[in-house]
Amino acid sequence: DHGAKLYRRSLYTYWKRMGPPANMEAFDATDRSSSCVRRQRTNTPLAALVLMNDPQFLEAARHLGARVIEHGGRTDTDRIEYLGRVLLARAIDDAERTVLLAALRRFRDDLTSGRTLPGPLLSVGESRSPATKVEHDLPSLTTGKPAAASVVIKGREPSIANDGAAGDTRFYWEADAAKTPKTWWQVDLVEPTEVGCVVVVGYYGDNRHYGFTVETSLDGKSWDLAADRSRNADPSTAHGYTCVFEPRPARYIRVNMTHNSANPGRHLVEVMAYAKRPQVAVDHTTVERAAWMLLASTLMNSDETINK
Numbered sequence: 001d002h003g004a005k006l007y008r009r010s011l012y013t014y015w016k017r018m019g020p021p022a023n024m025e026a027f028d029a030t031d032r033s034s035s036c037v038r039r040q041r042t043n044t045p046l047a048a049l050v051l052m053n054d055p056q057f058l059e060a061a062r063h064l065g066a067r068v069i070e071h072g073g074r075t076d077t078d079r080i081e082y083l084g085r086v087l088l089a090r091a092i093d094d095a096e097r098t099v100l101l102a103a104l105r106r107f108r109d110d111l112t113s114g115r116t117l118p119g120p121l122l123s124v125g126e127s128r129s130p131a132t133k134v135e136h137d138l139p140s141l142t143t144g145k146p147a148a149a150s151v152v153i154k155g156r157e158p159s160i161a162n163d164g165a166a167g168d169t170r171f172y173w174e175a176d177a178a179k180t181p182k183t184w185w186q187v188d189l190v191e192p193t194e195v196g197c198v199v200v201v202g203y204y205g206d207n208r209h210y211g212f213t214v215e216t217s218l219d220g221k222s223w224d225l226a227a228d229r230s231r232n233a234d235p236s237t238a239h240g241y242t243c244v245f246e247p248r249p250a251r252y253i254r255v256n257m258t259h260n261s262a263n264p265g266r267h268l269v270e271v272m273a274y275a276k277r278p279q280v281a282v283d284h285t286t287v288e289r290a291a292w293m294l295l296a297s298t299l300m301n302s303d304e305t306i307n308k
Contacts, residue, residue, distance in 0.1 A: 051300055066292070068086075087302075122237075122290055141189055142187045143164045148185075178264040198253060200255055209233055209236055210260050214256075233261075
């Protein structure tokens with residue numbers, strides 16, 4: 001199901017006579033060929049694989065992490081205690097607290113350094129995640145430059161996709177591929193400029209993904225392919241899709257939109273271009289949300305939680 005119906009409490013599920021649903025089978029569900037008076041404890045690696053990769057559990061961990069930040073107290077210790085009461089129905093002992101605090105520090109380090117991007121984590125699932133503020137250390141070459149597109153819709157003009165507001169999904173360029181199958185957006189850099197990186201930010205927040213190609217041109221007539229993401233299946237996030245290629249002189253940059261997994265629409269929140277790949281800085285709030293999501297997922301994956 002989708003939308004609000006997706007989050008109803010499940011009462012029924014498809015169950016074949018000799019085969020339970022796949023994720024229940026990973027938790028040692030019986031095959032119903034004979035009666036079972038007592039379930040065995042679940043501690044297989046497959047259970048961990050489901051809990052740490054299935055969107056249903058990751059989305060639950062995301063919301064649990066947000067709940068911990070809002071209601072769990074001000075300190076890390078208080079929040080870990082709150083997480084223990086929610087998932088284990090008991091207090092966290094000293095040894096567990098030490099392990100969880102160390103894990104939390106490691107998660108924050110990875111998220112702050114860029115080894116792990118918070119955007120893709122916080123976009124798992126269909127429920128909308130809070131806005132993620134992403135800042136680059138270089139100014140975009142496209143900001144404020146003349147923009148054009150295959151389709152111009154009032155209120156969704158091409159100039160919105162290079163206005164410098166990459167973090168606001170209320171404003172974006174839009175085209176309907178059902179009416180105009182070949183959709184593109186382009187920007188005029190005014191003069192030939194060296195370009196080696198283009199960041200494409202589509203609409204994000206609901207786990208959809210976009211396919212596209214990036215082309216460059218010196219005259220607006222002859223185009224050279226810079227990046228091909230037409231088969232992309234990665235979710236759209238506030239970080240956008242970063243396309244790095246051999247630096248080249250270009251006056252025009254064109255993004256050809258090939259697909260949208262959610263609907264026939266084509267959407268660009270922002271298109272940024274740089275001479276080289278920029279460094280990305282993520283705000284502290286986003287890092288905290290992702291770190292507590294990971295810690296919630298870690299504790300959800302404990303043997304005691306699984307068998308609670």
